[in-house]
Amino acid sequence: MTENISGPSAAEARELLARAEAISATSTNAAAWPVAVTFTSLAILGSLLMIGMHIVLVTGYGAALLACSVGAWAAVTASIWPMFQRSTKAGFSKRFLTSLLAYFALYVVALVVGASFFRDGNLWFYIPAAIALAGIGLAAAFRELRA
Amino acid sequence: MTTPAEHPRHKLNELVHSPVRFSIMAALAGAESMDFKDIRDAIQVSDSVLSKQLATLEKAEYVKIKKSFAGKMPRTSASLTASGREVWVAHLQTLREIAGG
Numbered sequence: 001m002t003e004n005i006s007g008p009s010a011a012e013a014r015e016l017l018a019r020a021e022a023i024s025a026t027s028t029n030a031a032a033w034p035v036a037v038t039f040t041s042l043a044i045l046g047s048l049l050m051i052g053m054h055i056v057l058v059t060g061y062g063a064a065l066l067a068c069s070v071g072a073w074a075a076v077t078a079s080i081w082p083m084f085q086r087s088t089k090a091g092f093s094k095r096f097l098t099s100l101l102a103y104f105a106l107y108v109v110a111l112v113v114g115a116s117f118f119r120d121g122n123l124w125f126y127i128p129a130a131i132a133l134a135g136i137g138l139a140a141a142f143r144e145l146r147a
Numbered sequence: 148m149t150t151p152a153e154h155p156r157h158k159l160n161e162l163v164h165s166p167v168r169f170s171i172m173a174a175l176a177g178a179e180s181m182d183f184k185d186i187r188d189a190i191q192v193s194d195s196v197l198s199k200q201l202a203t204l205e206k207a208e209y210v211k212i213k214k215s216f217a218g219k220m221p222r223t224s225a226s227l228t229a230s231g232r233e234v235w236v237a238h239l240q241t242l243r244e245i246a247g248g
Contacts, residue, residue, distance in 0.1 A: 007156020013245035020239060023170055024177035027189040086182035
């Protein structure tokens with residue numbers, strides 16, 4: 001569908017390029033926020049839970065069970081949420097899935113290591129685990145905002 | 148005597164060059180998928196104009212339209228096809244050539 005048409009001048013072409021860039025950049029501005037909120041929630045949830053796990057383990061309750069059930073709930077919620085998004089930025093599916101898998105892989109590792117080796121609690125493990133989960137969640141949130 | 152090089156304007160895609168379709172393509176280029184209402188708000192046109200221009204782009208296979216339901220509410224979303232993205236990139240490249248020269 002390429003035909004000879006009266007073309008734009010150099011100045012008009014520059015204006016069109018600027019317009020294309022502006023529309024492209026702003027059309028999905030709002031789309032990143034739900035994803036950012038999802039990953040920020042995961043960052044808060046996971047890191048708080050690591051501290052909670054330490055406290056509950058010290059007091060002898062079923063912390064691992066609590067962390068597993070909250071983790072499963074978070075995974076289901078985080079997976080369902082994008083289905084309600086009306087518009088998404090270019091490359092969203094790949095970014096979202098890799099960020100989500102990275103987060104939950106770290107969550108499971110932290111949970112298994114914590115439940116296996118630090119049943120009686122150990123702040124030297126649980127605080128770094130909390131920071132790592134907060135870090136990966138926030139990194140995913142900023143990744144989507146910057147995309 | 149050598150033939151002068153063809154002016155880049157001859158490579159502009161007429162279908163994409165129309166103002167509303169240009170804006171639709173620009174909006175979709177930055178998205179994986181966009182809701183009809185979000186496109187309408189982004190490029191500030193009426194529903195009927197957007198609908199007509201999307202249909203033209205869909206017919207040219209530059210845009211893929213997906214219709215679904217959220218409960219009882221119909222929902223329409225659009226995305227660029229692979230060929231649509233190629234055409235858009237080529238169109239912008241042509242504009243850059245014109246702008247540069």
